[in-house]
Amino acid sequence: MEMNGMRSSASDLGRRMAATLLLSLLVQVTSAQETPPRDVVAFLDQHCAKCHSGAKPKGDFTLTRLDPRMLTATTASEWIETARMLIMGEMPPASRPRPAAAASAQVVAWLRAELKRVGADTHELEIQPTGNHLDHTRLFSDPLDAPLDNPPRLWRFSPQLYFGLLKASSGERNPLTQAMSSERVDGFFDMAAGRSIDVGTLSTLMRNAARMAASATVHHLEGDKVVMDRGGLGSFAALLDPQLVPERKALDAALNSLLVYRRTQLPGTEEYAALYALYLKTRRESTAAVAARAVLTAVFLQPESMFRLELGLDPADPQGRRRLSPAEIVFALGGALRDQPLDRAQLDRARKGALDTREGVATEVRAMLAAPLSSNPRILRFFQEYFAYTSAPDVFKDKALNPDFYAPALVGDTDQLIQVILMRDKDVVKELLTTRESFIGSRWDLVKNTGGPVYPKTNNFRTYNLDAWPEGMQPVQLPVDQRCGILTQPSWLVARSQNFNNDAIRRGKWIREHLLGQAILDVPITVCAKLPDDLSQTLRTRMEVTRQEYCWTCHQSMNPLGLAFEQYDHFGRYRTSETVEDPSKPPIPGRNPKLDPPTAAKHEVALDTTGALDFTSDPTIDGPVANVHELLHRLAASTRVRQVFVRHAFRYWMGRPENIGDATSLREADTAYVASGGSMKALIVALLSSDSFLYRTVPTSP
């Protein structure tokens, strides 16, 4: 703490002057207030004034600019931004001592009240910190005081679910155009927030819907009789009859045969009536076949065909929460684990009450998890998205520099390693971070075709520093100093590398966000983030530019973590020295001087793998590390790291970042994981039977 007065300097003086001025202003203006703001002043003095005062304030922002009278729009907006920073936990930065949550909350409460008193628009402060912005201790240590906050929602289909549901419903055999794009949000692709149907997406959906409608109604006439062709849905034959206009019940029967209509209890007679009207109107204007296709096209474009509806259709409980209906739960479970829309047998069980209790849901989830991993593809996908190693093939590597390199195989190796760890299902997080086992050279593209791993004659084993293919069954044990969990798998390292260099910054950022659960601001839009290109220097030396004060505020949270991974080159190979260009020697001509450009001469320099765990909020793991091995073992032993993993699993399976109302669900999930000896299955069961999964809270605004 800097406020104890033990140190005295020019900046301290500036800080004190700022605080004094602020205090005097506050006393002038707020002396009539019921709650004196001295605690607020003390907070600002302790946590803000050191950086935001003096001749060169951080972020060009000084506290004395904050007129507590808040009478102008400018000062009000600056106070609002100050409050927002506190709410979101962005200030003080991770490298500074953390204020107690209650102290921050007190300041924010005062600010809200004052801003309202002067008539400022405070809607920007009606935000809840979520995800990594939410203080970890509030979730796992502080008293539980916030109710569930989980409104009814629409969750737009993932690309996989869209294909799964629509193809299953329509019997479509030909490839559809994927309409559901997805970008990573909070580290995952399939998140609910903000995704809707824009014009471009709708355009593609309409084309697919028309194609599926055509497939499902493909038929020919034999005399007056409609005969469905291969792929056509027999239940629609009555709607295709050119002579007879079908009664409403024929349309009801056809619609009830569609998978999309077996999902929720929403569709009712009213909706069917509207579809029947659509059929009749179109038939009057065109033919029976066009009318039938119009109805099916409409069905495939209804919200149920593009959104997971999680409305909470059961009656409200005494706390005002509404449970998902049995059909909603069945669809939510299918979406959570299987990209498959619906298990008809499960739906039948649900309608008989099997899912009416939490234990009933847990039992159903356990039964789903008893199936092979391949039946629940969203589990492996969680790990693929969490560790994000599957993008390794997207990073271009010059084959001339390493002819043995084949990135898809590296991804396959990690896929298989994770599956083995999941099959053992013991101490999963620790194993993921520390195992020295590995698969070597599997070919995921061939696995797909043959149903089992294939070890082709590529020389990918060299990426793992082996001289030959390993004998016997895989996974194999690699030397203890060389590999240590997923973060030392070549796939993970390559996915976080540049074309010709390591990327220590992104590696450090990943650890900070995914293992320590802390937020790092995005690169400011004004920063041209580029390291010097002088390849005669080590990466560590070239990264020295980030030690400028402006950069270091964020980079101190990333660089010391990522630099421990200098143990590997940018192909993911273990190394004991670092290769850099040697400008003192002439370039080496290409083999074919006409076609191949010359390359720079190179030489070896000493390798430095030191790093540090700083500002982790877990004092048991803070401190310097000698190498990546020490770094990862220390992380794997941390309670906080385990709980942050649980938080990420929560986000993935809920499709949203956690908020403070999810604390109970998170603690129960963590407890289940620990009690089961580190079982991923136990963690998933706890998440998918939690209140956060099963309940929706009534909207607070119209």
Added chain:
Amino acid sequence: MSTPRFFQASTALSRRRLLGNLTLGAGASLLAPFLSRLAAEDSGATAKPPRRVVFLVEGNGVSAEHLVPRGVVRPQSSFNSTAHNVTDAQTFREVTLAGHELPFCLEPLAPFRDRLAIVQGLSGRVCEGGHSVNFGALGQYGGQRGPAGETIDAALAKALPAPFPHVGLGITHNPNEVLVQNVSAWDAGRALPTMCQPDAAMYALFGSIADGAKDDFAANANVLDFLRGDLKRLSHHLAGPERAKLENYENSLAVMRARHDQITKRSDLLKRYAPQPGPSYTSLVETERLDAHVEIGAAALIAGLTNVLTIASGCGGRYFEVTFKGLGISIDKHQIGHGGGENGKSGDELAQTIRRFHIELMAKLAAKLQVVPEGNGTMLDNTAIIYLSDSANAHHATCWEWPTLILGDLGGRLKTKGRYLEYPRYGRTGHRTMGCLYATLLHAAGAPRGSFGQFDKALGKEFQQGPLGDLLM
């Protein structure tokens, strides 16, 4: 075929509904210009021929040297990441194309030499670099940050509305790719699609008149009307941002419904100009698919389906490794970019072969527009075709300079009549940026802006503000 009576009635009804009581939510920015245009058409206020802009974007770098007319000596430069100083590029220079033969790559444009401007020396450092700066090329912002803002083709689409505000066509290294989002963005976070399969693009644009599909297209009006009413079932369950998702969907349905009417009105034009799909529409050969895209894109412009077309050839960091087998080349652009050659040809020679093919496409498109009468001239008179790369001037983009071609004067608004323009290099007095060029296009399209994209912090604002006076009429 005359329009059935029911259809006319429902068109009028839907238009009134659209113009009158549409809830403008998240889709408002898309709807507003389009609806204004509908209103203008209804009042008969659109007598002037529309202006059209086409972007032909070649992936992974276009060398400035490939665009220099024979006999013109470029200022010596050493643009690279460590030393971008130059010795002889301090003043603006103009050369008339009439006195020079076009270089190998540009020879196909010889018939259009007097409509062509070659623009060199503009920088785009805000895009940073890489194999592609992706959306940054047309957006002028950080190229590795996804669709971080509006791109110039989208900005022009808003200014030049049509049933399809923007049409994106293109290819990637994967012949089976159907649809990617790689180069155009409506605004931040809202990428626009590039349709990669010509047959799919054909259906999307001309499906309304296709045999066996036109009755279903007509029935789509009923389907869209049903869907808009159907959303009411859900809205009372939802609040706040969740209800906004539904409203956004409703807006999209409204746009599609209005588009349906517009296309119906144009059915005669569509029938007249729709291309006949051939084997190239499903070809695995890149050059053939690109050729088909040019044919479809030209037809879409001529039939009035769109006024802004982007053709993206292997654009985007994930899609640029195209192998141009149709040109007899068996190595991909990545290997060529790293100096790889084959069959006795250097990497640069192969790159020139590929470049010339793209210029042929540009000439082909111009020729198609030139034969369609419009006003007192032809469609080409009201068009500008811009050619550039998504990776500026190099395989590994550094964006110190961004070679660009402009064919056509956009209805007399651009000074592009046979000129070679060389802007002073980065930081020199008179230097300008790609953002200025894009601002120029917006001025010419009647939607002037002071600047476009992000500012380069290392450059003074005087380099980056306002249109290029040398190009704007």
